[in-house]
Amino acid sequence: MQEARRGTRSRETFQYTLFRWAEELDALSRTQDLLGCYEQALELFPDDEVICNSMGEHLFRMGFRDEAAGYFHKAVKLNPDFNDAKENFYRVANWLVERWHFIMLNDTKRNTIYNAAIQNAVCLGSKSVLDIGAGTGILSMFAKKAGAHSVYACELSKTMYELACDVVAANKMEAGIKLLHMKSFDIEIPKHIPERVSLVVTETVDAGLFGEGIVESLIHAWEHLLLQPKTRGENGNCEKYGKVIPASAVIFGMAVECAEIRRHHRVGTKDVAGICLPANVKFQSPACSSVDTEETVEPYTTEKMSRVPGGYLALTECFEIMTVDFNNLQELKSLAKKKPDKIGIPVVKEGILDAVVVWFVLQLDDEHSLSTSPSEETCWEQAIYPVHDLADYWIKPGDHVMMEVSCQDCYLRIQNISVFGSECEVDAGKNFTKDKDLLSLGSEAELCSALANLQTSKPDAVEQTCILESTEIALLNNNLYHEGFKMAMRKVLSSLAPEKLCQAMDTHCQNNEMSCGSRENVSEESIPEPFYVLDVSEGFSILPIIAGTLGQVKPYSSVEKDQHRITLDLISEANHFPKETLEFWLRHVEDESAVLQRPKSDKLWSIIILDVIEPSGLIQQEIMEKAAISRCLLQSGGKIFPQYVLMFGLLVESQTLVEESAVQGTERTLGLNIAPFINQFQVPIRVFLDLSSLSCVPLSKPVELLRLDLMTPYLNTSNREVKVHICKSGQVTAIPFWYHMYLDDEIRLDTSSEASHWKQAAVVLDNPIQVEMGEELVLNVQHHKSNVSITVKQ
Numbered sequence: 001m002q003e004a005r006r007g008t009r010s011r012e013t014f015q016y017t018l019f020r021w022a023e024e025l026d027a028l029s030r031t032q033d034l035l036g037c038y039e040q041a042l043e044l045f046p047d048d049e050v051i052c053n054s055m056g057e058h059l060f061r062m063g064f065r066d067e068a069a070g071y072f073h074k075a076v077k078l079n080p081d082f083n084d085a086k087e088n089f090y091r092v093a094n095w096l097v098e099r100w101h102f103i104m105l106n107d108t109k110r111n112t113i114y115n116a117a118i119q120n121a122v123c124l125g126s127k128s129v130l131d132i133g134a135g136t137g138i139l140s141m142f143a144k145k146a147g148a149h150s151v152y153a154c155e156l157s158k159t160m161y162e163l164a165c166d167v168v169a170a171n172k173m174e175a176g177i178k179l180l181h182m183k184s185f186d187i188e189i190p191k192h193i194p195e196r197v198s199l200v201v202t203e204t205v206d207a208g209l210f211g212e213g214i215v216e217s218l219i220h221a222w223e224h225l226l227l228q229p230k231t232r233g234e235n236g237n238c239e240k241y242g243k244v245i246p247a248s249a250v251i252f253g254m255a256v257e258c259a260e261i262r263r264h265h266r267v268g269t270k271d272v273a274g275i276c277l278p279a280n281v282k283f284q285s286p287a288c289s290s291v292d293t294e295e296t297v298e299p300y301t302t303e304k305m306s307r308v309p310g311g312y313l314a315l316t317e318c319f320e321i322m323t324v325d326f327n328n329l330q331e332l333k334s335l336a337k338k339k340p341d342k343i344g345i346p347v348v349k350e351g352i353l354d355a356v357v358v359w360f361v362l363q364l365d366d367e368h369s370l371s372t373s374p375s376e377e378t379c380w381e382q383a384i385y386p387v388h389d390l391a392d393y394w395i396k397p398g399d400h401v402m403m404e405v406s407c408q409d410c411y412l413r414i415q416n417i418s419v420f421g422s423e424c425e426v427d428a429g430k431n432f433t434k435d436k437d438l439l440s441l442g443s444e445a446e447l448c449s450a451l452a453n454l455q456t457s458k459p460d461a462v463e464q465t466c467i468l469e470s471t472e473i474a475l476l477n478n479n480l481y482h483e484g485f486k487m488a489m490r491k492v493l494s495s496l497a498p499e500k501l502c503q504a505m506d507t508h509c510q511n512n513e514m515s516c517g518s519r520e521n522v523s524e525e526s527i528p529e530p531f532y533v534l535d536v537s538e539g540f541s542i543l544p545i546i547a548g549t550l551g552q553v554k555p556y557s558s559v560e561k562d563q564h565r566i567t568l569d570l571i572s573e574a575n576h577f578p579k580e581t582l583e584f585w586l587r588h589v590e591d592e593s594a595v596l597q598r599p600k601s602d603k604l605w606s607i608i609i610l611d612v613i614e615p616s617g618l619i620q621q622e623i624m625e626k627a628a629i630s631r632c633l634l635q636s637g638g639k640i641f642p643q644y645v646l647m648f649g650l651l652v653e654s655q656t657l658v659e660e661s662a663v664q665g666t667e668r669t670l671g672l673n674i675a676p677f678i679n680q681f682q683v684p685i686r687v688f689l690d691l692s693s694l695s696c697v698p699l700s701k702p703v704e705l706l707r708l709d710l711m712t713p714y715l716n717t718s719n720r721e722v723k724v725h726i727c728k729s730g731q732v733t734a735i736p737f738w739y740h741m742y743l744d745d746e747i748r749l750d751t752s753s754e755a756s757h758w759k760q761a762a763v764v765l766d767n768p769i770q771v772e773m774g775e776e777l778v779l780n781v782q783h784h785k786s787n788v789s790i791t792v793k794q
Helices: 002-027 031-044 049-061 065-078 083-096 100-105 108-123 138-146 158-170 214-224 259-265 329-335 435-439 443-456 470-476 479-496 505-515 543-548 562-574 623-632 655-659 675-681
Strands: 128-132 150-154 177-180 199-202 243-245 248-257 281-284 301-303 319-325 341-346 355-363 369-371 382-386 400-408 411-420 464-467 531-535 553-557 605-609 634-641 644-649 685-689 703-709 719-725 730-742 748-750 760-771 776-784 787-793
Touching: 002 031, 002 049, 031 049, 049 065, 049 083, 065 083, 065 158, 083 787, 100 675, 108 138, 108 199, 108 243, 108 369, 128 138, 128 214, 138 150, 138 158, 138 177, 138 199, 158 177, 158 675, 199 214, 214 329, 259 301, 259 382, 259 470, 281 562, 319 329, 319 341, 319 400, 319 411, 355 411, 382 411, 464 562, 479 531, 479 543, 479 605, 479 634, 479 748, 531 543, 543 553, 543 562, 623 634, 655 730, 655 760, 703 719, 703 776, 703 787, 730 787, 760 787
Parallel strands: 128 150, 128 199, 150 177, 199 243, 281 464, 531 553, 531 605, 605 634
Antiparallel strands: 248 319, 248 355, 301 382, 341 400, 355 369, 355 382, 400 411, 644 703, 644 730, 685 760, 719 776, 730 748, 730 760, 776 787
16 A cells, blocks of 8 residues: 555656656757657656646647647546546547548448449459548448458558558458558558559548549559559450549539628728728738638638528529549649639629639549539538628629639639629620630729729838638627727726726827927826736737727737737727837747736736637636636736626537537448447537537527636636426437626627627537426536536436
C-alpha cells in the first residue's frame, strides 16, 4: 500500500516537473526539445493519460491537429472518466474522423449504387482493383465481395488507415485486400503493388466535385497505375484494359436568392449602432476572396440547401456548367489549362441575386448514377458561390446572369459573376457569350457609370479589403447585438460617473474643435481620467469603436490580424475619432498568452468584454478562468460582459441527428461490419446546428439547464438536476441547447435568434429513450471547466 502511494507521488512529481519544464521550453520556442521530452516521458509512462493529454495540448497549439487528436483519443481510452481529455477529444474529433464519414456510411442508396457499379465492372472482367482514398475500406470490400482477385487500398490519414485495417480484418477480408498507408501519388510498381490494375474506384470528391483532388490523382493513376483504356469500338476482355468508377460527372448550377447566405457573405449595412462603415472598406468572406489571394483557398462554402434556414428561391432554371470524363486522360489534363468558359443564364424569377448553387451527377457507369442535387434525398451538401461586388443585386426576367467557369488549383471556380439587363445584347440561344458581348453596354449606362465614379472616387482614399469569416460577417450584420452592447456599456459608464452622463463622440469631437485654441492653457491635471474598456472577443469586433463614442473612454481592441487593425483604424478615421483613441492591446502586451492584465500599473478596467460562446454553439474554452482573472482587474463598479449566461435546452426526437452522429448497424452498409469500429470516434455533441431548420419533433418545452455567472461565481453550480415535463410522446434522441447572454438584467442576447451569428449544438443520446406525455425526465447537468455534459438520470 505504501509502495503504491510512493509510486503515485513520484509519478505526480514527475508530471509536475515535466509540465513546468515544457512551459519553459515552449516560452523559448524550443519545439523539438519540448516534443523530445514528452516522447521520453511516454517511453517511461506509456499508459499515463495525463501526459498523453498534455502532449496533445502542446501539439494542438502548434497546429498539429491530427496528431493532437490521436493523443487525446489515447488518453480517453486509458481513462474514460478523464474530463480534460474528453473535452479536448470531443473538440478535435472532427479532424480525426470527419463527421461526413458517418453520414455517407448511413446513406444506403449511395452504398447500393456504388456496390452495383463495382459488381458490374468486376463481372465484366476488371479483376484487379485500386481504391484511392479508401476511408473505412467499404468500396474495397465491395470489390472483394464481387469477386476481384487483387484489391489494393490507399489511405493517407493514419487514423482512417488503422480503422480500415480493423474493419477489413473484422469482415475476414485481410488476406484479399492490401491496405497502404500513403497517397496514391506515392504508390510504385512493383514496390507497393505488383502491376497495373484494371479498375480504380474512388469517391475523392467534395461538394464542388474537384476539391479533394480527384483530377490530379486520376491523371497520376492513368499514367502510372492503370492499364490503358479500351479504345472506342474495341472488343476484348476488360481485364486487359483500365477504367475508373466514377466514369464521368456533369456539374449543374442555379442562381438563387437566400437571405441566410446573404447575411453570412455580404455586409448589408452602412451603419452599425451609430458607427459608419466607410465606402473605402470592402468586407469579403474567404469564399468571395479566394480568387485574389495567393493562398489556395476553397472558392466556395457548402450548405445543405434543403435545410438552409429561411429556404431559398431559384432565380434561374438549373443549367449545365461542365462535364468531365474520368476515363479520358487528355481531357483530365486539359481541364486545368483551359481558359475560363463564359456562360450567360436567363433569369426566370425576380429577386435578390445572392449565390450560385452548384451540384453534380456522378455517372458511375452506363447504368448507375448519383445526384447531389438539393432536391434529392442525399448525404451531400451543395457548393455555394456567394455573389459580391454588384452595383445592384436585384434581377428580373429578361436579365442574364453572366459568369466565368474554370477548373484551377484543383477547384471548380465560378468567377466574375455579373448581370446583364434585358437592354443588353445577349445571345440567349447560346450558353457561351463572346468577349464583345461583355462590352455592349449602352452609352447611357456608360455615362451613368462614369458620373458615379466621378462622384465617389477620392484619389487619396485608402482602399482596404478586409477578409472576414462568414460568422464575423453575420455578426457585423447583427445590429441588435451591437445596439445591446452600446446600451449596456452606456449604463455602466454612466453609473461610474453619475455627475456627468457620457456624451456621444460627435459632441466630444465638436468640443475638441471649439476649444483647440485655448487648450494650451489647460493643465494636464484638469483632463479627466478616461474609462478603460478592453474587448477580448475572438476575431473581428467593432465594439471598441462603439465604446469610444460613449464619452471619455480609452478603448482597446485585441484583434490579431494586421488587415483587421488597418480596417478598424479606417473605420475610426471615418467616424472622426481623434488619432490614437483606439489602441490595439496586443501591442502593449509582452506575452500574448496573458492578455488579461491591467491597462496601466496603477489603473483598472471599467469594462471587459469576453467571448463566452463559440460560433459552433459550445462554451469557449477556459472562459471561467478568464472571468476569474477579469474580476480582479475591474475597478469598483466595473463589469464583465456578458455578466451571466443561461443555458437552455429541450428534448427532441430527431433521426437526422442520430444518423449524423453514428453508423446505424450493418443494414446501412449492406451487411458489412463497420459501425462498431467507426463509432469509437462518435462524439456525443453535434455542433453548428440550425434549430430553426433541423428535422426534429420537440417532446418538451425549453427549460433552463445551467447558469454561468461571470460576475458572481458563487451562484454557479457544477452539478445540478433538472426536471423536464414531457408534452408529447415519442423517443428522446437528442437534447439541443442554446444560450441567453445577459449583458445586464435587462439586456439579453439570444444565440438561437434569427439574426444570431451563433449556431446551436445538441447532445445526442447513445440510446433513444421512450417517453409518454405527462411524464417527467430528470437530466443531470455537469459543468467542468468549459465542458458541459448532459445525461438522462434513469
